Amino acid sequence: MIIVLDTLAKILFFFVLIMGLVVVLIWMERKGAAFIQDRTGPNRASIGGVRLAGLVHPIADVFKLLFKEDVTPANRHKALYNMAPWLVMTVALSTYAVIPFGDHLTVAGRKVPLVAADLSVGLLYVLAIASLATYGVVLAGWSGNNKFTFLGGIRAASQMISYEISMGLALMGLILVFSSLRITDIVAGQGDLVLGFLPKWGVVVQPLGFILFIVAVFAETNRNPFDLPEADSEIVAGFHLEYSSMKFALFFMAEYAHMVVGAALIATLYFGGYQIPWLPRPLIEAHAGLILTLKLIGVAAVSLLIAMLFFRRAQKEKGKFGDARDREPVLGGGLWVLVAVAALAGLVLKPWTIGPVGADLVASVLQIMAFVAKVVFFAWLFIWVRWTLPRFRYDQLMRLGWKVWLPLGLANLVVTALVMAIV
Amino acid sequence: MSFEGLPKGSCDKKRSFRDSIYLWEVLRGLGVTAKHLVWNILHTDQMPTMQYPEEKRVYGDRFRGRHRLMQRQDGSPVCVACQMCSTYCPADCITIVGAEHPDPKIEKYPISFEIDLLRCVYCGLCEEACPCDAIRLDTGIYEIAADSREKFIVDKEFLLDNHTDGTL
Numbered sequence: 001m002i003i004v005l006d007t008l009a010k011i012l013f014f015f016v017l018i019m020g021l022v023v024v025l026i027w028m029e030r031k032g033a034a035f036i037q038d039r040t041g042p043n044r045a046s047i048g049g050v051r052l053a054g055l056v057h058p059i060a061d062v063f064k065l066l067f068k069e070d071v072t073p074a075n076r077h078k079a080l081y082n083m084a085p086w087l088v089m090t091v092a093l094s095t096y097a098v099i100p101f102g103d104h105l106t107v108a109g110r111k112v113p114l115v116a117a118d119l120s121v122g123l124l125y126v127l128a129i130a131s132l133a134t135y136g137v138v139l140a141g142w143s144g145n146n147k148f149t150f151l152g153g154i155r156a157a158s159q160m161i162s163y164e165i166s167m168g169l170a171l172m173g174l175i176l177v178f179s180s181l182r183i184t185d186i187v188a189g190q191g192d193l194v195l196g197f198l199p200k201w202g203v204v205v206q207p208l209g210f211i212l213f214i215v216a217v218f219a220e221t222n223r224n225p226f227d228l229p230e231a232d233s234e235i236v237a238g239f240h241l242e243y244s245s246m247k248f249a250l251f252f253m254a255e256y257a258h259m260v261v262g263a264a265l266i267a268t269l270y271f272g273g274y275q276i277p278w279l280p281r282p283l284i285e286a287h288a289g290l291i292l293t294l295k296l297i298g299v300a301a302v303s304l305l306i307a308m309l310f311f312r313r314a315q316k317e318k319g320k321f322g323d324a325r326d327r328e329p330v331l332g333g334g335l336w337v338l339v340a341v342a343a344l345a346g347l348v349l350k351p352w353t354i355g356p357v358g359a360d361l362v363a364s365v366l367q368i369m370a371f372v373a374k375v376v377f378f379a380w381l382f383i384w385v386r387w388t389l390p391r392f393r394y395d396q397l398m399r400l401g402w403k404v405w406l407p408l409g410l411a412n413l414v415v416t417a418l419v420m421a422i423v
Numbered sequence: 424m425s426f427e428g429l430p431k432g433s434c435d436k437k438r439s440f441r442d443s444i445y446l447w448e449v450l451r452g453l454g455v456t457a458k459h460l461v462w463n464i465l466h467t468d469q470m471p472t473m474q475y476p477e478e479k480r481v482y483g484d485r486f487r488g489r490h491r492l493m494q495r496q497d498g499s500p501v502c503v504a505c506q507m508c509s510t511y512c513p514a515d516c517i518t519i520v521g522a523e524h525p526d527p528k529i530e531k532y533p534i535s536f537e538i539d540l541l542r543c544v545y546c547g548l549c550e551e552a553c554p555c556d557a558i559r560l561d562t563g564i565y566e567i568a569a570d571s572r573e574k575f576i577v578d579k580e581f582l583l584d585n586h587t588d589g590t591l
Contacts, residue, residue: 035463036456040472211446316468388456389449 002110010116014096017372021379022256023058029383030054036387050328062249070245073145080143085243085250088136092257095129098122099264100184102274102368103281106360114274114368115184122183123171126265127164130220133258134160137222137229137239140251144242152238155394156229159219162401163226167216169409173209173416174202174269187273191280199277202270208412210270212405217262219401222255224386228394263378264371271374274367281363288359291366293347300343307336487547487560489567489589490538492582500583501557504531508549508558516542517549536579540567540591558582564589 031054034041045056072081102114119125134156141153175181178189192200203210219226230238240251267273276284284291310333317329354362392400441447463470473480493501504521516539524532549558569575569591581587 032460035460038459038463038471040467040470040474313468384453384456385449388452 006112007116010114011097013101014099014116015093017101018093018096018257018260021260021376022253024376025256025259025379025383026058026061027055028380029386030057032380032383033387036384050331065246065249068245070247072244073242075145076242077143077145080139081242082247084136084140084143085247085254086136087139088133088254089250089257091129091133091136092254092261095126095261096264098125098183099268100187100273101371102364103188105364106357113184114364118182118184121181123175123181123186126183127168127171130167130261131160131164133220133254136254140243141229141239144239146242148235148237149239149241151235152229152231152241155231155235156222156239159222159226159228159397159401162398163216163219163405166212166401166405166409167220169406169413170206170209170212170216171269172413173206176413176416176420177202177205183268187268187275190272191275193278199272199275201272201275201277206270206412206416208408209416212409212412213270214266215400215405217266218382218385219397221258221262221382223259223262223382225389225392226397227386227391228397231391233391259379259382260375263375263382266378267371267374271378273374274371276366276370281367284363284366285356285359288362289354292354292362295366296343296346300340303336303340303343307333307340310336482563482565484561486563486565487545488562489540489564490543490549490558490560490582491562491585492536492579493557493559494583498583500533500536500579501555502533502536502553503529503555503557504533504536505554507552507554511548511552513546513548514542514544516540533579536582537576538582539576541572541575567591 031041042054042057043051045051045054045060047056097117098115098119100113100115100118104111104113106112137156138153141149141151141156144150174186178186180186180189186202190199190201194200194204198204218224222229228234228238230240232238235241240248243251310329314329314333318326495501502519504519506519506521509515509517509519518535518537518539519533520535521531522534524530545560547560550556550560566589567575568589574591577591581591
C-alpha cells in the first residue's frame with residue numbers, strides 16, 4: 001500500500017514538473033525567439049496591468065483554446081482522429097516512469113528511491129515508448145483525410161525509422177560502458193571520476209555517442225532542424241493541420257512534453273542525471289551544513305543582484321507608460337528582495353549545525369535541483385537550436401540518417417566494444 | 424553532385440572538412456544567436472520595436488493621410504464640383520454630384536461628395552488635380568477603422584469636419 005502511495009507521489013511530482021515546464025517552455029520559446037530576432041516578444045496579456053514579462057500569455061492561450069470551436073473535417077476517421085492527440089500525450093508522459101530524478105529520499109525512516117518504475121530494462125522501455133509516439137503522429141496524419149496531414153504522417157514515420165536506429169546504436173555504446181540497461185545503474189555509474197579528475201558522464205566516455213544521440217533525439221521530438229512532419233512552409237502544419245481547439249492544444253503540449261522527455265533523457269544518460277559533478281552524495285552529506293550555508297548566501301547575493309538590475313530599470317523608465325505597467329520593475333525587484341530576505345532568514349536557523357537527517361534531506365533536494373536544472377538547460381537547448389538552424393530538406397535528412405549517422409553509430413559501437421574488451 | 428540547369432561552377436564548390444561535418448558551423452550559429460539574446464536581454468530599452476498603441480511613429484509633413492475638404496469663410500466647401508479629382512482618381516473612389524450654386528460668382532457646388540476609403544490608394548492625385556485646392560490629404564490620420572464596409576464610404580459633411588479622427 002505504502003509503495004503505491006510512494007509511486008503516486010512520484011508520478012505527481014513528474015506530472016507537476018512537466019506541466020509547469022510546458023508553460024515555462026512555451027514562454028521561453030516565444031520570448032527567446034523574440035530576443036534572438038531582436039524583437040520584444042509577447043508582452044500584452046496582463047493581470048491587472050502586471051504582465052510578468054509575457055508569462056501571462058500561456059494562461060491566456062489555454063483559455064483561448066478551451067473556448068474555441070472544435071472544427072473537425074467531415075471525412076475523418078472518427079475513432080483514430082479522436083485517439084491520436086491522446087496517444088501522443090500519453091506516450092510523452094509515460095517515458096518519465098523510468099527516469100530517476102534523485103538518488104533517494106528518506107521519508108519517516110524509509111529510503112524511497114526517486115524513480116517511479118526502476119525497470120531492469122529501462123533503456124529498452126525508453127526506446128519502445130519513444131517510437132510509439134510516432135503512432136500518434138501517423139494516425140493523426142492519416143485520419144485527417146487531407147493530403148498535407150498525410151504527408152506529415154509519412155514523413156514522421158520515415159524519420160522515426162531512420163533515426164531510431166542511430167539512437168539505438170548510440171545507446172548501445174552507453175550500455176557497454178556502464179554494462180547495464182537499468183537507468184538508475186547508469187546514473188549511479190556516472191557519479192565516479194575518470195582519469196581522476198573528469199566526472200564519468202556519458203558525454204565524457206561517449207562523446208561521439210552523445211552527438212549521435214542528441215541529433216536522434218531532436219529528430220524523434222520533431223523539433224527544428226528536423227521538424228519535417230509539421231514543416232509549416234511546405235505542408236502547412238503537417239500532421240496536426242486538421243486539429244483545432246483543445247485537440248490542437250494537446251498536440252502542442254505533447255510537443256513540449258516530448259522536449260522535456262528528450263532533455264531529461266540527455267541529462268540522465270549523458271550528463272549524469274541528478275549527479276552533481278565532483279560532489280558525490282557522501283561528500284554532500286558530510287558537509288551538508290557548510291554547503292547549505294554557502295547556498296543560502298549565494299541565493300541571497302544573486303537575487304539581490306537581480307533586484308538591483310530591476311530597480312535600476314525602474315529608475316530609468318520612470319513614468320514611461322503612465323499606468324500600472326510602470327510598477328512592474330519595482331514589483332519584480334521587490335520579489336527578488338523577498339527571495340533574498342527569505343534566504344538570509346534561513347541563516348538565522350543556523351544551517352551549519354544541521355543533523356544527519358537534515359543532511360540526508362539536503363543531499364536529496366540538491367540532487368533533485370541539479371536534475372531539474374539540467375533538464376531546463378537542455379530544454380532551452382532545443383529552443384535555442386530551433387531559432388538558430390534552418391529546416392533540413394527531406395533528402396538531406398535521409399542522407400544524414402542512413403549514410404552518415406548509421407555508419408558512425410556502428411563505428412562508435414565497434415570502437416567502444418574494442419576499448420571495453422582491452423581495458 | 425550535379426545540378427542541371429545551373430551555370431557550371433555555381434554549385435560545385437568544394438566544402439572543407441570543417442564545413443562538411445556541420446558541427447563547427449552549428450556551434451558558431453548558436454554563438455551568434457546567443458550573442459543577440461544576451462545583448463537584447465541586457466538592453467531591453469534599446470529594442471527597435473515600437474510599443475504601437477502607446478508609442479506612435481512620427482511621419483513627415485508631406486505624409487498623405489485621410490482626406491479633408493477645405494471650407495470657404497462661411498463653412499461651405501471650396502469645391503466647385505468640376506470632377507477633375509474623380510476623373511484623375513486611379514482607384515475610382517470619388518463620387519461627386521454637382522449642382523448650380525445660388526451665388527452667381529460661383530458656378531457649381533457639390534450636393535454630395537463621397538470617398539470610398541477602402542478603394543482609395545492614398546496616391547494624392549486628387550489634390551494635385553484640384554484647380555482650387557479644395558481637397559487635401561494633410562490630416563495625417565492613418566488609423567482608419569469601422570465595423571462595416573458601408574461606413575468607409577464617407578460623405579461631404581464628414582470630410583468638411585475638421586474635428587474627426589480615424590473612427591468612421
